[in-house]
Amino acid sequence: MWKFPEGKAAVLAAAIVLSSGTAASAQDDAGDAAAGEAVFRACAACHAVGEGATNRVGPQLNALFGRTAGGADDYAYSDALVEAGEGGMVWNHETLSTYIADPRGTVPGTKMAFGGIKDDQDMADLLAYLAGFSEGDAAPDDAEASADDEPESGDAAAEAAPAVETESNAAVPVDQRPGPGDHGNFGIGRPASExxxxxxxxxxxxxxxGLPVGSGTVLDGEQVYFDQCATCHGDFGEGLGRWPVLAGGMGTLEDDRPEKTVGSFWPHVSTVYDYVRRTMPFGNARSLSDDEVYAVTAYVLYLNDIVRDEEFELSNENLADIELPNAGNFIADDRFEEDHYAEKDPCMSDCLDAPAEITMRAQVLDVTPDSGDEGSGGGAID
Amino acid sequence: MSDDDTMAARGRGRRGFLKSGLLGGAALAAGSLTARAEGDPAITEIKDWNRYPGEGVDARPYGTPSQFESEVVRRNVPWLTAESISSVNFTPLHELDGIITPNGLCFERHHAGIAEIDPAEHRLMINGMVDTPLVFTMADLMRFPRENRVYFLECAANSGMEWRGAQLNGCQFTHGMVHCVMYTGVPLKYLLEEAGIKSGAAWLLPEGADASAMTRSVPLDKGLEDCLVAFKMNGEALRPEQGYPLRLVVPGWEGNMWVKWLRRIEVGDKPWAQREETSKYTDLLKGGKTRMHTWEMEVKSVITSPSPQKPIVHGRGRTVIAGLAWSGLGAIDRVDVTIDGGMNWHTARLDGPSFPKALHRFYYEFDWDGSDLLLQSRAIDDQGYVQPTKQELRAARGPNSIYHNNGIQSWHVNAEGAVENVEVS
Structure with a gap:
């Protein structure tokens, strides 16, 4: 039996009222669908919506409003979400706002390992965007969206639409513009501040x-990982679908199908820290704290048996000292010393001992788009 | 091949064409028979476009291709990637000619989707081992001396799906991660010198403003030699999917280094070992060693027509083989074409401008006798490098190298003119 958390509902109702009162330029009380399209990018790593949308890591989101939780056809939901639906949970502005703000806090056990959208305006915009793909009653309930009762908040409106800094010279009177800088040959540009x-x-x-001061343990990282990473990379770093595998693959680099992971292939721990910090989680880059990045990096090392102690703490003091097993196997580019690049005058006539024979055909595999029997070929771009 | 051979081939071909026309085997030949008897309706009937005026000047403020060219688009291979935000699509090489790729057909490769950047809010920072870390607006950049240069851009993974064997039927898919445009931009050298390069500096780290914050380590020497910070392609602003408003141009080197949405260049004394230069874009060799910093795109060519998406539909007779050749090390000196799987080779005709590190167009015209063909092309660049066979590459590198596959491509043409991607002995 699913119960809508009352505390959250109250907070949420207030949030919707606030956002509807402050979104001065929005087309309706629910938010700005155009702005919501941008917010949806955080979701698009897993969800599709619009014409031809299909289930991916998460279910497709067409006709979402009015759908029973766990109700998309052919999608393998968690038991928790199916139970929520059986208990009467139907997706509308209220339930979606609460759920998307904190999926695992709202429905413990859901597969949706997304940290949540915390900004009320983003939420309103997102729901306005999604509502555009739902026919019928997708408008927020009157009780929740009674914008008329709320006075316009000037401060909040200003916050919602911050003044955009424009190119410096455009609005500056000529006599106040900076002269040529005393740097370089042209005096163009200005010094960057610290x-x-x-x-x-x-x-x-x-x-x-470049490492920031900070630290995080394997155990801290496990929590971050389950909340932020497991949806795509799997609970054990095994990678779901075609999302990257993070762990395992030791000793496979000479196999027909090598598994290139942090443990089996990557040369440096610093690369994990740098990459997670600048791009992860996919769809919500730069949202982890420096300590959380240390923690999740420590957890990825743990998944790869590079560290074996759950209490292990990774920090700016010890990160550069950890060596990865494959580090010594990277070599400089020596392609141009390969035999086939030796100087030669290529043969022009009677070059083969026997007429050329076909040894392999693409049609055997038939993985070309629109070839009719389209399967999945070998190799991947990642 | 001698001129005599050519004349002999032409003679056979002309007789062959007449014969096929009399038999009425090919659809086109049947059409021309009707035309001879009653007049070709394309000529004898007055067409709507000949009678009624068309749309006025502002009907298409930004011009678009003819409705009859709607199939000429970039396409992807859905099974390649987890989803389209971090994915790739392919240039329809089989439909194009000349050496310049139209902006809307240049293949796309994004690691976190297309960043939509307001140029008024875009900045380029130069920091690190410089005398004065600097910030430039787009307007600032327009005040530096500009240069216009034509370069190809090829993804290191172009033809990577073919590394283990023939897999995809179409040069769009086997070779379409390449394009070639004219860039307008500021030599990176001017920007670095404006900030003042400190002694001991040896590396650059360009960084993108998108959600993947793409980074690659680039040797400082390359940056000073010929890199551009570009804001125009083929005369107009970069397309958003190509890095609007600013991208790095790294001539001849793998596409991943041409950082799009360029917002920062750091100067340092060592490489940074970023994700895209360690775990990706490195070449795993047999024996377990992995080459890194494999930057240059080696000499390569492909026949774009006929090819699997562009079969021969005119029947036997005069036939044009068209293709592209390029090298990240310089200009193309020569391209050879074979129609018998490599037994005999004929030097193709290079046509159009020849710029170093740009696409080159080649043609080989011959009279097809209707028999099976095994087509290949082999490029030689002005540094003397000869395009290798796929067998040679696999022998040298093993089954998992994947990137930098510049091996010779084979197409099989059957008697009906249908074309298939094959490998030959």
Whole structure:
């Protein structure tokens, strides 16, 4: 039996009222569907919506409003969400707002390992966008969307639409514009401030240069991983669908189908830290704290048996000292020393001992798009 | 091949064409018979477009291709990737000619979708081992001296799905991760010198503004030699999917390094070992070693027509083989074509401008006698490198190298003119 958490519902109702009162330029009380399309990018890693949308990591979201929880055809839901649906949970503005804000807190046991959308305006916009793919009664309940009762909040409206900084010179009177800088040959551009450099320069090198001060343990990382990573990478780093495999594959690099993971292939731990920090979780980049990145990096090392102690703490002090097993197997580019590049005058006539024979045909595999019997070929772009 | 051979082939071909026309075997030949008897309706009937005026000048403010060209689009291979946000699609090489790729047909490769960036909010930062870390607006960049240069861009994984064997029927899919446009931009050298490169600096780290924050380590020497910070392609602003408003151009080197949505370049003394230069875009060899920093795209060519998506439909007779050749090390000196799977080779005709590190167009015209063909092309660049066979590459590198597959492509043409991707002995 699914019960809608009362505390959350109350907070949510207030949030919707607030957002409907502040979204001055929105087309309706529910939010701005155009802005919601941008918010949906955080969801698009797993969900499809619109014409031809199919189930992927998550169910397709057409005709979502009014759908019983766990009710998309042919999607393998968690037991928890199916039970919620059987208990009467139907997707509408209220249930979606609560669920999407905190999926695992709302329906414990759901497969949807997404941290949640915390911003009320983002939520309203997202639901307005999704409602556009639902026919019929997708409007928020009157009780929740009584914007008329709420005064416009000038401050909040200003916050919702922050002034965009425009190119510096356009709005500056001529006599107040900066003259040529005293740098370089042309005096073009301006010095970058330390704050600006710090905001963008987050790259980390194998020798540890660039690591922020901080730390995190394997156990801390396990929680971050289950909340943020397991949906795509699997509970054990095995990778779901065609999402990258993170763990295992030791000793497979000479196999026909090598499994290239952090443990079996990657040369440096710094790359894990750098990459997670700049891009993960996919769809919500730069949302993890530096300590959370240490923690989840430690957990990925643990999944690969690089560290074996759950209490192990990874930090800026010890990260660069950890060696990965395959580090010594990377070599410089020596392609041009290969035999076939030796200087030669290619043969022009009577070049073969016997007439050429076909040894392999693409049609045997038949994995070309629109070939009729389209299967899945070998190799992948990742 | 001598001129005498050519004349002899032409003679046979002309007789062959007349014979097929008399038999009425090919659809086209049947059409021309009707035309001879009653007049071709394409000529004898007055067409709507000949009678009624068409749309006015503003009907298509940004011009689009003819409705009859609707099949000429980029296409993807859905099974390749988990989903389309981090994926690739392919240039329809089989439908194009010349050496310039139209902007809307340049293949796409994104690691976190297309960033939609307001140029007024875009900045380029130069930081690291420089005297003065600098920030440029787009307007700032327009005040540096500009250059216009034509380059190909090829993904290191182009033809990667073919590494283990023939798999995809179409040069769009086997070779379509390449395009070639004219870039307008500022030599990176000017921007680096504006900030002042400190002694000991040896590497650059360009970074994108998209949600993948793409980064690659690039040797400083390359940055000073010929890299551009580009804002235009084929005369107009970069397309969003090609990095609008700013991308790095790294001539001749693998496409992943041409960072799109370029927002920062750091100067340093060592490479950064980023994800895309360690776990990806490295070449796993037999024996378990892995080559890294395999930057240059080696000499390569492919016959674009006929090809599986572009069969021969005119029957026997005069036939044009068209193709593309390129090398990340320089210009193309020569392309050879074979129609018998490599027994005998004929030097093709290079046509159009020849720029280093750009696509080159080649043609080989011959009279098809209607028998099976095994077509291949073999390019030679001005550094003397000869395009290798796939067998040679596999022998040298093993089954898992995947990237940098510049092996010779084989197409089988059957008697009906249908074309299949094959490998030959």
């Amino acid at each position: 704050e600006e450099i710090a905001a963008w320069d987050i790259d980390v090198r194998p020798d540890g240069k």
